[in-house]
Amino acid sequence: METKQAMSSGWRFWFIVTMLIGTFTMSISQSSLSTAYPTLINYFGISADTVQWLTTGFMIVMCITMPISPWLLNNLSFKTLFISVLVLFDVGTLIILAAPTFWVMLVGRVMEAMAVGVLFPSYQTVLLEITPEEKRGTIMGIAGLVMGSALACGPIISGIVLNYTTWRGLFVFFMVVITLILGVSFLVMRDVMPRIATKLDWLSICYSLGLIGVLYCITEIGKLEANGAVLLIIMLGSLILLTLFVRRQLSISNPLLDLRVMKVFNYDLAVLLTGFSYISLIVVTIIFPLYYQDVLGVTPFISGMALVPGAALLSILNPITGTLADKIGFKPTMLIGMLMIVIGWGLLALLTIHQIWIMIALAMLIEGGNAFVMMPAVTLGANSLPTQLISHGTAVITTVRQVLGSTGVAVATLILVNFTKMGTAAGKSLTAANQAGFHAVYWTFFGVALVGLLIAGLLRNTQDHSK
Structure with a gap:
């Protein structure tokens, strides 16, 4: 076993800043391409369904x-791991910039996604490891700024960049920032995690590929041309693989992903709660711009800019709510957030809104509620686990959050399309049919938010179990 290196307070500050800027930039790439879809469709001569794989494939990988x-984290120094992730992302971005065809571009996106997939749970684990328990809420609140704000800011930043450059300008922006962070990383990164060398279990990796099938089915099920029988076969095969994955993780001495974390009930509740809050965040960032354009009739640029206030509030509140959780406790903080989310979806479900400023205010209410819930839930879940399981706990909670977020988007899309279609079939105007579809989405996620509020009520504040 190798031990971690100590850091002075000044070095720790720059270590965290470097890590968060790198993560923030890579996070933006997850949600930034939707604004560029029309440009990419024309440039490569592809269909709308094909171009969506730049985001769908990214999410799956x-x-x-x-x-x-x-x-x-157990087998590499964190400095080596962080630098390797940045290099992988940079190389993927370079491939995208030089891509002569869409499929070459997709290869670059896969490399970017691999980097983000490794870094997302790793940076949270490292932050929890190097932060005293009494300050974890504050530092994870700052981490929440990266997670939530990047998701909300991605379409905004890409819209601004695309307004002045071509689609390649967006990836130039990513590459410049990541390359600068890469240079700084050689100076400030340290090996902060204890290491226990273990053999990589390739059979577990093969079984984990069942996630690909599950996520593929989730993203395809809402499409009109989807083949239900084929999707059912893929889903059943994928679930069998994931069942084998779970059985193997619980039976071998050095699992790839230690699922014993799921035996801690408080941790399980935290996993669900962070997932439910993430569903509300990602659905708002995707559904609201559609409402602005399809019902309120504003331009794509205005619909993108209308996301700015919510993203700004989320950014401001994340560090504040982290500090609040340290002072008054995680459970009261999360109850406040879930109440905000419930009220936001409830008002959307009950009212018929024709003013964009009211929609912006409700988006701010829901996104602000997310700041009170998502990262405090991650922190509380980690505090429920022994130190040796925190890296596995953050990997589980991050993976589940992404799967639930993708499911939320698929469900919202499916409901919107089908209720709009039923409205037009019943003789309603397209605007009225769209309004009915959106209201069905709002009622659905009002119900989801109520379940989240119940989960928050079941949580209990815990002392740090890592000592």
Whole structure:
């Protein structure tokens, strides 16, 4: 077993800043391409369904690499791991910039997704490891700024960049920032995690590929041309693989992903709660711009800019709510957040809104609620686990959050499309049919938010179990 290196307070500050800027930039790439879809469709001469694989494929690859992060943290120095992730992302971005065809571009996106999938759970584990328990809420609140704000800011930043450059300008931006962070990393990164060398279990990796099938089915099920029989076969095969994965993790001495974390009930509740709050965040960032354009009739640029206030509030609140959780406790903080989310979806479900400023205010209410819930839930879940399981715990919670977020988007899309279609079939105007579809989405996620509020009520504040 190798021990971690000590850091002075000044070095620790720059270590965290470097890590968070790198993670923030890579996080933006997850949600930034939707604004560029029309440009890419024309440039490569592809269909709308094909171009969506730049985001869908990214999400799938990111999710299947997350379970490997605990093994990497145990077997590589964090400095080596962080630098390797940045290099992988940079090389992937370079491939995208030079891509002569869409499929070459997709290869670059896969490399970017692998980097993000490893880094997302790893940086949270490292932050929890180097932060005293009494300050974990504050530092994870700052981490929440990276997670939530990057997701919300991705379409905004890409819209601004694309307004002045071509689609390649967006990836130039990513590459410049990541290359600068790479240079700084050689100076400030340290090996902060204890290491226990273990053999990589390739059979577990093969079984974990069942996630690909599950996520593929989730993303395809809402499409009109989807083949239900084929998707059912893929889903059943994927679930069998994931069942074998779970059985193997619980039966071998050095699992790829230690699922014993799921035996801690408080941790399980925290996993669900962070997933439910993430569903509300990602659905708002995807559904609201559609409402602005399809019902309120604003331009794509205005619909993108309308996301700015919510993203700004989320950014401001994340560090504040982290400090609040340290002072008054995690459970009261998360109850406040879930109440905000419940009220936001409830008002959307009950009212028919024709003013964009009211929609912006409700988006701010829901996204602000997310700041009170998502990272405090991650921190509380980690505090429920022994130190040796924290890396596995963050990998599980990050993977589940992504899967639930993808499921939320698929469900929202499916409901919106089908209720809109029923509205037009019943003789309603397209605007009225769209309104009915959106209201069905709002009622659905109002119900989801109520379940989240119940989960928050079941949680209990815990002392740090890592000592």
